[in-house]
Amino acid sequence: MRSPVRAAALLLLAAGPLLTGCISSFVVPGPEETTSPVVAPSAPSTPAPSPTPFAGTVTIRDFSFEPDNFTVGPGAVVTVTNTGTTTHTLTAQDGTFDTGPIAPGAAATLTAPSQPGAYSYHCTFHHFMRGILTVA
Ligand SMILES: [Cu+2]
Incomplete structure (x- = not known):
């Protein structure tokens, strides 16, 4: 009775790192693409350095x-x-x-x-x- 349970537990342990490995491989390219090329072109169009429209x-x-x-x-x-x-x-x-x-x-x-x-x-x-x- 114990051996099938252990086998299932071993399967879960083995599958866990595989799943996280898959997820992280999908997540990692995302931030790289958004940080480097997107920030540079949006900086000149962002009105941060100029004052906000004056409301009086x-x-x-x-x-x-x-x-x-x-x-x-x-x-x-x-x-x-x-x-x-x-x-x-x-x-x-x-x-x-x-x-x-x-x-x-x-x-x-x-x-x-x-x-x-x-x-x-x-x-x-x-x-x-x-x-x-x-x-x-
Ligand atoms: Cu004063």
Whole structure:
């Protein structure tokens, strides 16, 4: 009675590695094909480095603007929402626009310049907080 059982167990043990061997041989070529040729052509078309389409609202998280670089039309009104825990501003380097201090949880608006160009801005409280508002 025991020998047939052992024979079946031996068969299963022998079949196991064969099955996994078959599966792995099917799996291995797949990732190789998707990683090397697919990533290279898709990288230029992916808009990762360029800013996402600007929706008219800048969100200040703690010590960063999101987005920090964005493009608006001449004279566009931009809403700036402060979701951080300290007061911030969005102030043009040349003073062309300025939200003034925005308390945590508050929002303010600014009017973009009518002159096309790239305007650097910062937070007057935290000068390392910077971005570029482009009028085009
Ligand atoms: Cu700030």
